[in-house]
Amino acid sequence: MGHEVDQLGYMPEDVIRFPSGIPGFEGAREFVVFTKPEHEPFHWMVSVNGPRVQFVLINPLQFRPEYDPVISSSELRDLEVRDPKELLLYTIVTVNADMRLSTANMAGPLFVNIRTRIGKQILVDDPRWTTSERILH
């Protein structure tokens, strides 16, 4: 898929800033999430600034309705949240060569404030949620 982002096009207001970066990719702080009906429930998140980085995302509630990551008040402040309804929740998918074995990182969910376009990867310190939870069963 290479530089699909360049062909898809996006508006400046689509850009999500991750002020504290994504661990492992601190140089990439601006991303766009692409959602296509045929990809649902998966999404692409592609960096649009700095090194090219791309992730597959899924809303974890799509396959784990009981998922309940705790977000601290200082993290809510970082995201400039006024109303919890502003928050979108994603997890990063590690795609396995055998797609059925693909996993989601439930220990590091992404929260995005759709009003302020600020995103943050939250580290969930809860033994129930690991970095590699199977998505399909």
Next chain:
Amino acid sequence: MLVLTRRPGEAIHIGDGIVVTILEVDAKSCRIGIQAPPSVAVYREEVYRRIQEENRRAATAAPPSLEAMAGLFRQNDSSAPSDPPITDES
């Protein structure tokens, strides 16, 4: 590495806006309070490393066909309640 001695209640300022306060000390551990601006990520090292490694794995995986994966997801979703448990995952 800069090494400083501090007592509970004392703090260290790092640059502009980062304050590390020693809250409590006992024989095996100490509690630390950290104030930092949003652009500075503060994590426990071992947790941070785990997330960093998984992020790298996720980003370097070969670009998948999301259509195919979405298809598998929908199939899985609709058949999940009646599916027998998978015992052999190789």
